[in-house]
Amino acid sequence: MAPPVRLDPKSEVPLYRQLHAQLRERILSGAFGRGGKLPTTRELAGRLGVNRATVAAAYALLEQEGLIRGHVGRGSFVRTPGEASLDWEARLRGAGVEARGWGGGARINFASARPGEDLLPVEEFRACAREVLRGDLERILRLGSPYGYGPLREWLLERSRAEGTLRDGDDLIITSGCQQALDLLGRTLARPGGTVAVEDPVYPGLRDVFAGAGARVAGVAVSADGMDLEALERLIEREELAAVAVTPDFQNPTGAAMPLAARQHLLRLARAAGVAVIENDIYHGLRYEGAEQPSLKRLDEHRLVIQVRSVSKLALPGLRVGWLTGPREVVRRLADWKQTADLHSDHLSQAVLLRLFESGRLETHRRRLIDAGRRRLQAVLEGCAKHLPEGSRYTRPQGGANVWVRLPEGLDSERLLARAEAAGVSYLPGRLFAVQRVEASALRLSFAGLDPALIEEGMQVLGRIFRREWQKIRTSAEAGLAPAIV
Amino acid sequence: MAPPVRLDPKSEVPLYRQLHAQLRERILSGAFGRGGKLPTTRELAGRLGVNRATVAAAYALLEQEGLIRGHVGRGSFVRTPGEASLDWEARLRGAGVEARGWGGGARINFASARPGEDLLPVEEFRACAREVLRGDLERILRLGSPYGYGPLREWLLERSRAEGTLRDGDDLIITSGCQQALDLLGRTLARPGGTVAVEDPVYPGLRDVFAGAGARVAGVAVSADGMDLEALERLIEREELAAVAVTPDFQNPTGAAMPLAARQHLLRLARAAGVAVIENDIYHGLRYEGAEQPSLKRLDEHRLVIQVRSVSKLALPGLRVGWLTGPREVVRRLADWKQTADLHSDHLSQAVLLRLFESGRLETHRRRLIDAGRRRLQAVLEGCAKHLPEGSRYTRPQGGANVWVRLPEGLDSERLLARAEAAGVSYLPGRLFAVQRVEASALRLSFAGLDPALIEEGMQVLGRIFRREWQKIRTSAEAGLAPAIV
Numbered sequence: 015m016a017p018p019v020r021l022d023p024k025s026e027v028p029l030y031r032q033l034h035a036q037l038r039e040r041i042l043s044g045a046f047g048r049g050g051k052l053p054t055t056r057e058l059a060g061r062l063g064v065n066r067a068t069v070a071a072a073y074a075l076l077e078q079e080g081l082i083r084g085h086v087g088r089g090s091f092v093r094t095p096g097e098a099s100l101d102w103e104a105r106l107r108g109a110g111v112e113a114r115g116w117g118g119g120a121r122i123n124f125a126s127a128r129p130g131e132d133l134l135p136v137e138e139f140r141a142c143a144r145e146v147l148r149g150d151l152e153r154i155l156r157l158g159s160p161y162g163y164g165p166l167r168e169w170l171l172e173r174s175r176a177e178g179t180l181r182d183g184d185d186l187i188i189t190s191g192c193q194q195a196l197d198l199l200g201r202t203l204a205r206p207g208g209t210v211a212v213e214d215p216v217y218p219g220l221r222d223v224f225a226g227a228g229a230r231v232a233g234v235a236v237s238a239d240g241m242d243l244e245a246l247e248r249l250i251e252r253e254e255l256a257a258v259a260v261t262p263d264f265q266n267p268t269g270a271a272m273p274l275a276a277r278q279h280l281l282r283l284a285r286a287a288g289v290a291v292i293e294n295d296i297y298h299g300l301r302y303e304g305a306e307q308p309s310l311k312r313l314d315e316h317r318l319v320i321q322v323r324s325v326s327k328l329a330l331p332g333l334r335v336g337w338l339t340g341p342r343e344v345v346r347r348l349a350d351w352k353q354t355a356d357l358h359s360d361h362l363s364q365a366v367l368l369r370l371f372e373s374g375r376l377e378t379h380r381r382r383l384i385d386a387g388r389r390r391l392q393a394v395l396e397g398c399a400k401h402l403p404e405g406s407r408y409t410r411p412q413g414g415a416n417v418w419v420r421l422p423e424g425l426d427s428e429r430l431l432a433r434a435e436a437a438g439v440s441y442l443p444g445r446l447f448a449v450q451r452v453e454a455s456a457l458r459l460s461f462a463g464l465d466p467a468l469i470e471e472g473m474q475v476l477g478r479i480f481r482r483e484w485q486k487i488r489t490s491a492e493a494g495l496a497p498a499i500v
Numbered sequence: 501m502a503p504p505v506r507l508d509p510k511s512e513v514p515l516y517r518q519l520h521a522q523l524r525e526r527i528l529s530g531a532f533g534r535g536g537k538l539p540t541t542r543e544l545a546g547r548l549g550v551n552r553a554t555v556a557a558a559y560a561l562l563e564q565e566g567l568i569r570g571h572v573g574r575g576s577f578v579r580t581p582g583e584a585s586l587d588w589e590a591r592l593r594g595a596g597v598e599a600r601g602w603g604g605g606a607r608i609n610f611a612s613a614r615p616g617e618d619l620l621p622v623e624e625f626r627a628c629a630r631e632v633l634r635g636d637l638e639r640i641l642r643l644g645s646p647y648g649y650g651p652l653r654e655w656l657l658e659r660s661r662a663e664g665t666l667r668d669g670d671d672l673i674i675t676s677g678c679q680q681a682l683d684l685l686g687r688t689l690a691r692p693g694g695t696v697a698v699e700d701p702v703y704p705g706l707r708d709v710f711a712g713a714g715a716r717v718a719g720v721a722v723s724a725d726g727m728d729l730e731a732l733e734r735l736i737e738r739e740e741l742a743a744v745a746v747t748p749d750f751q752n753p754t755g756a757a758m759p760l761a762a763r764q765h766l767l768r769l770a771r772a773a774g775v776a777v778i779e780n781d782i783y784h785g786l787r788y789e790g791a792e793q794p795s796l797k798r799l800d801e802h803r804l805v806i807q808v809r810s811v812s813k814l815a816l817p818g819l820r821v822g823w824l825t826g827p828r829e830v831v832r833r834l835a836d837w838k839q840t841a842d843l844h845s846d847h848l849s850q851a852v853l854l855r856l857f858e859s860g861r862l863e864t865h866r867r868r869l870i871d872a873g874r875r876r877l878q879a880v881l882e883g884c885a886k887h888l889p890e891g892s893r894y895t896r897p898q899g900g901a902n903v904w905v906r907l908p909e910g911l912d913s914e915r916l917l918a919r920a921e922a923a924g925v926s927y928l929p930g931r932l933f934a935v936q937r938v939e940a941s942a943l944r945l946s947f948a949g950l951d952p953a954l955i956e957e958g959m960q961v962l963g964r965i966f967r968r969e970w971q972k973i974r975t976s977a978e979a980g981l982a983p984a985i986v
Binding site: 026027031035038039042075076078079080081100102126128134135136139140143144147151152153154155156157158189190191193194197201206219222223226251252254286287288290316317318326329330331332333334335341343344351353354355356357358359360361362363366 | 513612621625626637677705737740839842848852
C-alpha cells in the first residue's frame with residue numbers, strides 16, 4: 015500500500031487540490047494497480063476527516079484528466095495506462111457550438127442556399143486574377159490592416175457613399191464573408207446574459223453566433239413581410255435587447271422581404287427603444303421580381319443600423335470576402351476583435367474581388383444570375399403548386415434562394431428526408447432553422463442552384479413521397495387509428 | 501406637464517422597465533423639453549413610492565439608449581434631438597479587446613516581427629498563382645469545408661504524418677493564419693473563469709485570445725531556455741489549468757528556445773497534471789544557428805499537444821493561411837467553431853500555398869530567408885554589444901525575428917520611444933508584452949526585416965539615445981537627486 019494521504023488544512027493550496035495531487039501521484043506510480051478501484055468518496059472522506067464534497071472535487075479533477083473513470087453505482091477506477099491521458103471529450107463538453115452537417119450528397123440538391131453553383135463565374139474570376147498578378151504583388155503579400163485591403167476598402171467606401179449607405183460618422187470594415195461580420199458583432203454587441211432578437215425560423219449560422227457569444231437568442235415570427243413587428247414590440251417591452259438582427263431581403267429560410275413601410279416601422283421601434291439593428295443584407299442585389307427596396311442602413315437617420323454584405327451569394331462562396339458598414343465607434347471595436355480573430359482577411363482574394371467590381375465583370379455576372387434565378391424561382395413555385403399534398407403552404411419570394419414549405423400538420427420533414435435522399439433528392443428540414451418555435455412539418459427548398467428541369471424533376475419526387483405519406487396518415491386517422499409517422 | 505407616471509406592481513413587466521418605457525415616451529414626445537432636467541432619482545423614487553434603485557435602473561437604460569445624459573452632481577438631462585440615438589461608446593464599454601497600434605512608421609523599423617519583408621517571395625508567388633489559374637477553378641470558387649481546402653489539407657496531412665507530428669487519433673484543420681487557430685482554441689478550451697498559462701512576456705495576440713475568451717491568463721517567466729518550468733509546476737499545484745500555451749522555438753518577444761530536456765520536462769508536467777499544451781510553432785523552420793529540436797507535438801506520446809503553424813513568418817504574412825494538428829476530438833470542435841467564425845478560409849490563397857509547397861519554391865525561399873536571417877541576427881547582436889548602455893542585458897536567440905533587450909533599471913523604454921522615433925527608429929516597448937510582470941526598461945528589437953547596414957545604423961541611433969539618458973540618470977543619482985525619467 016502507498017503511504018497514507020496527508021492533508022494540510024493550513025496550506026494555501028485548497029484541500030481538494032492537495033488530495034488530487036497526492037492521488038494523482040499514487041495513480042501514476044501504480045499504487046492502485048491497472049484498473050484498480052479507488053475508495054468511495056464517502057469512505058475516503060470519513061477516513062481523512064474531510065467533507066465528502068472535497069473528495070468528490072478531487073475525483074472530478076482526476077476524471078477530467080482521464081486518470082480515473084467513474085461508473086455509476088460501481089465506483090471509480092484507474093484507467094488503463096496507454097489510454098489517452100486527457101479525456102478530451104469530457105474536457106470539451108459544453109464548449110460552445112456543435113457542427114451542422116446536412117444534405118448535399120443527393121443528385122437533386124435543394125439543401126444549399128447558394129444561387130447558381132452551376133453558374134460559377136469561372137472565366138471572369140480567372141481574367142481578374144490574371145490582371146491582379148500583373149500588378150503590384152508586394153502590397154498583397156505584406157501584412158495588412160484589420161480594416162481590410164486598402165484599395166478594395168477605398169472602392170467600397172466610395173460606392174457606399176454614392177449609394178447613401180455610408181453616412182457621416184460611419185466606417186467600413188472588410189471581413190471573411192458575412193459570417194465573420196456576424197461573429198464579430200456577436201462578440202462585440204452580444205454580452206452573456208443579454209438578449210438578441212432574430213427571426214424565427216432563421217439561418218442557423220446567425221442564431222449560433224449570438225448563442226455562441228453567450229446571449230439569449232429570442233425568436234420573433236416571420237411572415238411574408240418579414241419579422242412580425244408587433245411581436246418584436248412586445249418583446250422590447252418585456253426585455254432589454256442588445257440588438258435585433260434582421261434579413262430584410264429574401265430572409266433565409268423563408269424568402270420573406272420587408273416592404274418599405276415595415277422597414278420604416280422597424281427603425282421607429284428601434285429608435286424609440288434604443289436597440290441596435292443588425293441588417294444581414296447578404297441577398298442584396300438578388301431580386302428577380304418586384305421593386306427594389308432601400309436597405310435599412312440607407313433609411314436609417316439615427317445611426318442605429320449596422321449593415322453586413324458579401325458576394326458569396328453572387329456565386330463566389332469560396333471567396334471569403336464580406337464587409338460591414340456602421341457607426342465608426344462600432345467598426346473600431348470590430349477591428350480590434352478582427353485583429354484578435356485573424357489579424358486581417360486574405361489579401362489576394364480581396365484584390366481579385368476589387369478587379370471583379372472595377373472591370374464590371376461581376377455586374378454582368380449578376381445580371382446573368384438574376385435571369386437564371388427568375389426562371390428557377392418560377393419552376394419551384396410551379397412545382398410546389400403542382401406536386402405538394404393538398405393543405406401545404408409555401409412562401410412566394412421575389413428573390414434570393416429559398417422557399418419555405420409547410421406540409422400539412424402530421425408530416426415530419428426530418429423523417430421524410432431519408433426517403434427523399436434515397437430517391438436522390440435532398441432538402442433541409444425546418445427543425446434546423448428553429449429558434450424557439452419548432453415547425454416539424456416545414457422544410458427549406460433552395461432552388462437557386464438547380465436548373466428548371468431538375469427542379470421540376472425534384473419536386474415530382476418530393477411530391478410523390480409527401481403525398482403518399484399524407485394519404486397514409488389521413489387514411490389511418492379516418493379509420494380512427496393513431497397516425498403512424500413514417 | 502405630462503400625465504403622471506403610473507406603475508403597476510402586479511404586472512409581469514418589472515417596475516424599472518415600466519418606468520423606463522413611460523419616461524422614454526415622455527422624452528420622445530418632448531415633455532421634458534430639449535436638454536430638460538429630469539427629477540433626481542431620490543425625488544422621483546419618493547414621489548412614486550418605489551425603491552431608489554428602481555429609478556436608477558430606469559435612468560441607466562435611458563442613458564444607455566442615448567436619450568438622457570447624466571452629469572455628476574448636476575443630475576440627468578434630456579439629450580438634444582439630432583444627437584446619436586444610441587450612445588455607442590457607452591454600449592461598447594468593456595466589450596472585449598482593445599486595438600494595438602504601435603510603431604511601424606519609422607525609417608528603421610525594429611517594431612515588426614516579420615522576417616524579411618524586403619525578401620517577399622513575389623516572383624515565386626506570381627508563378628504559383630499563375631499555375632493555379634490554369635487549373636480547375638470551380639473547386640476554388642465553390643463553398644468549402646471548415647477543415648480547409650481539400651488538396652492543401654491532404655498535402656499537409658501527408659507531410660505531418662511523414663514528420664511524425666500527426667499521430668493516430670489526430671486530425672488537422674486549416675485556419676486563417678496562426679492567429680485564428682489560437683482564437684478558435686481560446687473559444688474552445690478557455691472557459692470564463694478558467695486559467696491558461698502563457699509565457700510572460702508574450703506576444704499580445706496570444707494573451708488577448710485567452711483573455712478575450714474570459715479566461716484568467718497566468719504569466720510564467722521565460723528564460724533563455726523558454727518557460728520557467730519550476731514556476732509552471734508551482735502554478736499547477738495552486739490552480740487547475742485549462743491549458744498551457746508555449747512557443748518552444750524563438751518565442752516572441754524573447755527569442756528563447758527550449759532545449760530538448762525542457763521540452764520533455766514540460767510534457768511530463770502536463771501529463772501528470774492533465775493539462776493540455778498549445779504549441780505555438782509559428783517560427784518553425786526559421787533557425788539560423790544550432791541544432792533543430794523536435795517539436796512538442798512530435799515528442800508527445802499522450803495526445804496532450806495541439807500544434808499551430810503557418811507560413812506568415814516565411815514572408816507571406818498577407819496570405820492568411822495557418823493550420824493546426826491535434827487530437828481529433830479537439831479538431832472536430834474547432835471545425836464547429838470555425839464554421840461559426842467564418843465558414844472556411846479563403847480557397848484561392850490555400851491553392852496558391854499548395855503550389856508553393858509542391859513546386860519546392862517555398863523551400864528555396866526559406867533557405868534564402870535563413871541565410872539573410874543569420875546575417876541580420878549577427879548584426880543586431882553586434883549592435884547590442886557595441887551600442888547599448890553598460891548594464892544592459894539582451895537575449896541571444898538562434899532563430900526567429902526578435903531580441904529582447906533589458907536596459908538598466910530606471911530607463912523607461914516607452915518614454916524613450918518618442919525620441920527614437922523622432923530620430924527615425926522604432927521598436928516595441930516591453931510593457932506591451934507584459935502578462936503580469938511589467939518590465940518598463942525592456943524592449944523588443946525585431947531584426948529579421950532589416951538588412952545588416954540598417955540594423956547597425958539603427959542600433960547606433962538607439963545606443964546614443966539610451967546611453968545619453970542613462971548618463972543623465974546616473975549623474976543625478978550620484979548628485980543625490982531623484983532620477984529624472986525622460
